[in-house]
Amino acid sequence: MAKIRLFIDHPLAEGQAAPLDGAQAHYLSGVMRLKPGDEITVFNGRDGAWSARLLDAGKRGGSLELLAQVAPQRDPPDLWLIFAPIKKARTDFIVEKAAEMGSARILPVQTDFTNSERIRQDRLQAHAVEAAEQCGGTFVPEVADLVPLARLLDGWDAGRRILWADEARAGPAETLAGLPRGPWAILIGPEGGFSEAERQRLGRTPFVTPVSLGPRILRADTAAVAALALWQAQLGDWQGG
Amino acid sequence: MAKIRLFIDHPLAEGQAAPLDGAQAHYLSGVMRLKPGDEITVFNGRDGAWSARLLDAGKRGGSLELLAQVAPQRDPPDLWLIFAPIKKARTDFIVEKAAEMGSARILPVQTDFTNSERIRQDRLQAHAVEAAEQCGGTFVPEVADLVPLARLLDGWDAGRRILWADEARAGPAETLAGLPRGPWAILIGPEGGFSEAERQRLGRTPFVTPVSLGPRILRADTAAVAALALWQAQLGDWQGG
Numbered sequence: 001m002a003k004i005r006l007f008i009d010h011p012l013a014e015g016q017a018a019p020l021d022g023a024q025a026h027y028l029s030g031v032m033r034l035k036p037g038d039e040i041t042v043f044n045g046r047d048g049a050w051s052a053r054l055l056d057a058g059k060r061g062g063s064l065e066l067l068a069q070v071a072p073q074r075d076p077p078d079l080w081l082i083f084a085p086i087k088k089a090r091t092d093f094i095v096e097k098a099a100e101m102g103s104a105r106i107l108p109v110q111t112d113f114t115n116s117e118r119i120r121q122d123r124l125q126a127h128a129v130e131a132a133e134q135c136g137g138t139f140v141p142e143v144a145d146l147v148p149l150a151r152l153l154d155g156w157d158a159g160r161r162i163l164w165a166d167e168a169r170a171g172p173a174e175t176l177a178g179l180p181r182g183p184w185a186i187l188i189g190p191e192g193g194f195s196e197a198e199r200q201r202l203g204r205t206p207f208v209t210p211v212s213l214g215p216r217i218l219r220a221d222t223a224a225v226a227a228l229a230l231w232q233a234q235l236g237d238w239q240g241g
Numbered sequence: 242m243a244k245i246r247l248f249i250d251h252p253l254a255e256g257q258a259a260p261l262d263g264a265q266a267h268y269l270s271g272v273m274r275l276k277p278g279d280e281i282t283v284f285n286g287r288d289g290a291w292s293a294r295l296l297d298a299g300k301r302g303g304s305l306e307l308l309a310q311v312a313p314q315r316d317p318p319d320l321w322l323i324f325a326p327i328k329k330a331r332t333d334f335i336v337e338k339a340a341e342m343g344s345a346r347i348l349p350v351q352t353d354f355t356n357s358e359r360i361r362q363d364r365l366q367a368h369a370v371e372a373a374e375q376c377g378g379t380f381v382p383e384v385a386d387l388v389p390l391a392r393l394l395d396g397w398d399a400g401r402r403i404l405w406a407d408e409a410r411a412g413p414a415e416t417l418a419g420l421p422r423g424p425w426a427i428l429i430g431p432e433g434g435f436s437e438a439e440r441q442r443l444g445r446t447p448f449v450t451p452v453s454l455g456p457r458i459l460r461a462d463t464a465a466v467a468a469l470a471l472w473q474a475q476l477g478d479w480q481g482g
Contacts, residue, residue: 074456076457097463097466100457100458100459100460100463101455101457101459101463101467102455102456102457134460135457135458135459135460136457136458137457137458176474212479213470213479214342214343214473214474214477214478214479215315215343215478215479216317216341216342216343216376216377216378217341217376217377217378218341218342218376219341219375219376222338222341222342222466225338225463225466225467225470226342226466226467226469226470227470228467229454229466229467229468229470229471230470230471230474232455233417233455233471236455237455237456238453238454238455238456
């Protein structure tokens with residue numbers, strides 16, 4: 001049975017105590033049936049993974065004693081994911097997958113063909129936390145607030161290149177082999193793709209590189225995982241061998 | 242509005258009629274509100290995509306008139322996906338993603354750490370059909386019946402290599418660049434990975450090549466999409482450019 005992993009937003013240092021909120025205390029004692037003295041693993045996104053001992057857990061919260069660092073902090077490469085929120089379940093899924101695949105930051109955008117006027121940023125952030133808890137990570141990507149794509153591009157730092165998964169570019173894919181290292185973001189469109197105006201703007205923006213994800217039409221969530229995999233294998237921390 | 246795409250298990254030829262079963266007739270007339278004379282797109286997995294005109298749709302079924310082929314048949318590369326069924330939603334998801342990403346065949350296997358004793362092959366096959374309908378495909382991968390991994394390997398044709406996504410191989414990934422073309426299958430383990438006995442058998446099997454999917458632990462569904470993407474980009478039909 002794998003040890004329970006919990007994200008806590010608190011500095012981690014040996015011998016210190018860390019507080020649990022009511023939901024965390026309920027999860028540990030009510031759901032997982034842990035008793036005071038039982039050990040879990042915690043991380044805060046900055047200080048690696050730590051073993052911790054449950055001191056107490058009640059209805060309003062509880063506390064842990066931090067024992068020792070058991071894994072160093074490991075941050076993902078400097079890769080962001082920009083995507084247009086779609087149906088709720090698939091939006092949750094994209095955030096989960098981006099966290100698993102090693103995105104450092106997740107940016108939901110409104111596009112011409114996006115229906116969403118708003119997102120529940122707190123709920124999406126909680127999905128990113130849960131993905132890190134489940135997948136042995138020590139880093140949690142920040143989920144940004146929803147902004148219009150045009151405004152995001154207006155304020156974009158041109159030092160960060162954008163890899164645009166262009167669904168109209170069906171057919172053989174550009175290879176990523178020649179692309180420079182450095183900060184990148186992957187841009188995934190909504191179901192239905194980008195509008196002609198958006199396509200024209202993306203096409204003439206110098207820091208945007210279009211790339212094809214093969215001859216079949218992929219759903220947005222599939223395209224996100226596929227593009228993250230290709231980038232990680234070519235430019236990220238999956239390389240070597 | 243994109244035209245409705247429907248899989249029908251019937252030969253497609255100009256001027257011929259094709260039957261609709263009760264569920265399809267209900268979907269077209271009851272759900273999508275089509276009238277006789279309206280056009281849809283159909284495919285059967287072999288003969289490309291065809292335009293078709295609705296002749297009639299009632300409670301027990303209906304019929305179409307086939308008009309003309311509108312897209313050629315396009316088969317995926319000779320790539321299979323072997324995976325261990327997990328929770329229902331994620332198993333459905335893996336089948337959907339395998340169809341989108343261009344797997345030719347999907348093989349669920351029982352492993353030492355798999356709980357599933359059985360699968361609903363018909364339900365999984367229906368998911369593969371739906372993915373092809375949604376994603377503009379003309380091919381539907383066959384979902385095989387659940388078999389034990391050991392029995393699958395006993396009867397395996399050594400001419401088809403297996404790319405084993407080995408979750409214990411965290412760290413820099415082998416590059417796929419040197420791998421030979423030809424028939425392949427990707428093998429994804431269950432949550433919790435493979436047992437030591439399974440790992441030993443896979444490790445000494447000459448047609449099995451282990452590969453890492455990076456330093457983070459991926460869920461089985463994420464690993465399936467990521468491995469399919471890397472294979473398609475390197476050895477499949479995403480190449481070129």
